[in-house]
Amino acid sequence: MKTKLTVIKIGGEIINNPEQLQAFLGDFSRLNEPKVLVHGGGKIATALSAKLGIETRMQEGRRITTKENLEVVTMVYAGLINKNITASLQSQQCNAIGLSGADASVIVASKRPSNPLDYGYVGDIQSINSKVIDTFVQSQMVPVFSAICHDGKGQLLNTNADTIATEIAIAMSEKYDTELIYCFDKKGVLMDVNDDDSVVEKINTDVYRNLREKKVIHDGMLPKMENAFHALNHKVSKVMIGNTDFIKDRTEAHTLLTL
Amino acid sequence: MKTKLTVIKIGGEIINNPEQLQAFLGDFSRLNEPKVLVHGGGKIATALSAKLGIETRMQEGRRITTKENLEVVTMVYAGLINKNITASLQSQQCNAIGLSGADASVIVASKRPSNPLDYGYVGDIQSINSKVIDTFVQSQMVPVFSAICHDGKGQLLNTNADTIATEIAIAMSEKYDTELIYCFDKKGVLMDVNDDDSVVEKINTDVYRNLREKKVIHDGMLPKMENAFHALNHKVSKVMIGNTDFIKDRTEAHTLLTL
Numbered sequence: 001m002k003t004k005l006t007v008i009k010i011g012g013e014i015i016n017n018p019e020q021l022q023a024f025l026g027d028f029s030r031l032n033e034p035k036v037l038v039h040g041g042g043k044i045a046t047a048l049s050a051k052l053g054i055e056t057r058m059q060e061g062r063r064i065t066t067k068e069n070l071e072v073v074t075m076v077y078a079g080l081i082n083k084n085i086t087a088s089l090q091s092q093q094c095n096a097i098g099l100s101g102a103d104a105s106v107i108v109a110s111k112r113p114s115n116p117l118d119y120g121y122v123g124d125i126q127s128i129n130s131k132v133i134d135t136f137v138q139s140q141m142v143p144v145f146s147a148i149c150h151d152g153k154g155q156l157l158n159t160n161a162d163t164i165a166t167e168i169a170i171a172m173s174e175k176y177d178t179e180l181i182y183c184f185d186k187k188g189v190l191m192d193v194n195d196d197d198s199v200v201e202k203i204n205t206d207v208y209r210n211l212r213e214k215k216v217i218h219d220g221m222l223p224k225m226e227n228a229f230h231a232l233n234h235k236v237s238k239v240m241i242g243n244t245d246f247i248k249d250r251t252e253a254h255t256l257l258t259l
Numbered sequence: 260m261k262t263k264l265t266v267i268k269i270g271g272e273i274i275n276n277p278e279q280l281q282a283f284l285g286d287f288s289r290l291n292e293p294k295v296l297v298h299g300g301g302k303i304a305t306a307l308s309a310k311l312g313i314e315t316r317m318q319e320g321r322r323i324t325t326k327e328n329l330e331v332v333t334m335v336y337a338g339l340i341n342k343n344i345t346a347s348l349q350s351q352q353c354n355a356i357g358l359s360g361a362d363a364s365v366i367v368a369s370k371r372p373s374n375p376l377d378y379g380y381v382g383d384i385q386s387i388n389s390k391v392i393d394t395f396v397q398s399q400m401v402p403v404f405s406a407i408c409h410d411g412k413g414q415l416l417n418t419n420a421d422t423i424a425t426e427i428a429i430a431m432s433e434k435y436d437t438e439l440i441y442c443f444d445k446k447g448v449l450m451d452v453n454d455d456d457s458v459v460e461k462i463n464t465d466v467y468r469n470l471r472e473k474k475v476i477h478d479g480m481l482p483k484m485e486n487a488f489h490a491l492n493h494k495v496s497k498v499m500i501g502n503t504d505f506i507k508d509r510t511e512a513h514t515l516l517t518l
Binding site: 051052071074075076077078079080082083084086087088090091095096097098099100102103104105132135139141148150152153154155156 | 310311330333334335336337338339341342343345346347349350354355356357358359361362363364391394398400407409411412413414415
């Protein structure tokens with residue numbers, strides 16, 4: 001039987017709430033199995049850009065990344081957020097190691113083609129070096145990834161954190177029984193976006209098709225769902241979506257995805 | 260016989276000159292022995308602070324680090340500079356891994372006492388985990404350290420990059436035959452600060468005392484020399500000071516320190 005490994009992605013809403021972040025990092029530290037954390041941080045990057053007079057442009061929820069925007073996200077994601085999370089986990093006896101995809105070349109991406117839309121320095125993942133991630137895991141380290149990758153030719157690239165978590169979970173599934181959890185500010189996928197308790201507890205491909213047709217699932221949730229089913233189709237054992245409460249207590253409401 | 264290991268520190272003058280930095284990173288990549296890079300980056304941090312309207316205060320060449328200054332140096336050193344250097348080395352077949360002292364808790368520091376002068380979030384190194392650094396080296400990775408440490412209680416701290424390089428070299432000397440090189444913008448210690456070719460080729464403790472008395476060595480060079488002799492007194496085999504030319508070709512002028 002394969003050893004269990006958990007990959008958790010936390011979004012900007014959690015990172016922007018210091019109390020919630022600290023509580024989550026405590027719960028994450030106490031997970032006994034090998035684990036990997038992936039974090040976003042878009043809101044802090046947007047705020048810093050504004051202070052520096054650098055325009056932030058989004059297209060379908062994705063950041064258009066100019067050279068100046070890339071500098072900002074590299075500073076904020078790989079520096080400020082990644083190192084503060086790492087130091088915080090270390091203080092809770094979790095042997096975190098903060099990484100970008102450039103470090104030990106763990107994640108190689110290629111710059112997205114500028115047609116039909118030029119996203120700038122945005123990377124599409126080409127390869128994950130699961131052996132290197134496993135070297136850290138085997139050395140009792142807990143990898144903490146920011147969403148900055150590189151192209152192997154010296155260029156850093158901004159990549160979606162959900163996608164990084166998904167591809168890491170897939171890559172690690174070769175050796176581990178891998179669970180993938182996307183944490184955000186809701187308890188899960190909601191039937192009614194205005195009712196926090198309307199969590200859809202289980203979504204399989206049929207339910208997903210149905211909810212998408214009824215526009216219950218739309219906008220930002222669509223790529224998350226696509227990532228989730230992509231993971232399930234590539235040997236990831238279990239994919240869940242929920243808020244941070246559910247990391248502490250798995251009986252709390254959340255959405256379980258199945259094929 | 261111990262295996263050779265080289266620790267090189269590069270300062271802000273080199274980082275601020277993109278062409279020189281790229282040339283150095285190429286030369287560094289081609290060094291065959293196990294190696295560790297430590298970088299500063301104060302000038303970029305000062306420039307970003309200015310853009311953000313955050314005051315930079317220096318005291319005897321050391322940065323007074325307020326909470327806001329700490330955020331800036333964490334972003335610039337551990338994010339922008341560290342990840343760009345890492346990606347650049349990776350593009351030259353050097354398997355770099357960018358680290359802060361918080362990562363895998365490699366460097367634990369304690370906040371400097373606020374008496375007689377409050378430096379703010381500045382750390383004095385308490386311990387270096389040479390075993391973890393050796394795990395990276397043994398895994399054919401090349402650690403690249405920014406000058407950000409942590410206190411083990413969740414607080415990041417700003418630490419002098421020369422001191423980090425010195426303490427890493429000392430810690431690695433237990434297992435390796437360690438050479439320590441401080442790279443800056445001069446060819447070495449100069450007899451005449453206005454004559455770039457007046458390099459003092461060898462400095463031992465007697466020569467040092469003499470040059471210090473004659474005020475040939477003063478100001479910013481003093482802590483560098485103190486670090487150098489501290490390293491030599493703690494089993495580091497060889498300490499050199501020079502510019503980046505000398506990394507490529509060791510026959511180029513530089514200063515060799517001996518006890």
